[in-house]
Amino acid sequence: MKTLENYLDEFKEKLKIESDYQVSKELGIARQQISRIRNGEIAIGREKCLRLASALKIDPLEIIGTIEAAKEKNPEIRAVWIKLVKEKTKA
Numbered sequence: 762m763k764t765l766e767n768y769l770d771e772f773k774e775k776l777k778i779e780s781d782y783q784v785s786k787e788l789g790i791a792r793q794q795i796s797r798i799r800n801g802e803i804a805i806g807r808e809k810c811l812r813l814a815s816a817l818k819i820d821p822l823e824i825i826g827t828i829e830a831a832k833e834k835n836p837e838i839r840a841v842w843i844k845l846v847k848e849k850t851k852a
Contacts, residue, residue: 762846764831766799768813768824775816788812804828823849 769784778784781795788809797803805813807825814821823846830842 762830762843763827763850765804765824765828768817768827769795769798772813772816801831804832820849822846 810824826846833839
């Protein structure tokens with residue numbers, strides 16, 4: 762399963778962006794937040810997920826589910842999120 766960092770890298774590639782600073786500008790977030798995302802400290806909100814998904818031409822639930830699965834502590838609920846993401850990536 763992909764991580765949020767993977768989606769950011771795909772976003773950079775798709776938009777032909779070279780720096781995380783440019784990614785932060787495109788998403789409307791602080792540069793420091795990109796670093797914190799890459800370090801697994803924070804995630805992004807649904808609005809930014811929609812922006813990423815739109816640029817990548819994927820279902821936003823794929824990114825939202827990935828984020829939710831990563832932060833979910835309950836293994837059963839985490840498994841539900843992972844299943845959802847797998848279903849979205851097959852579509």
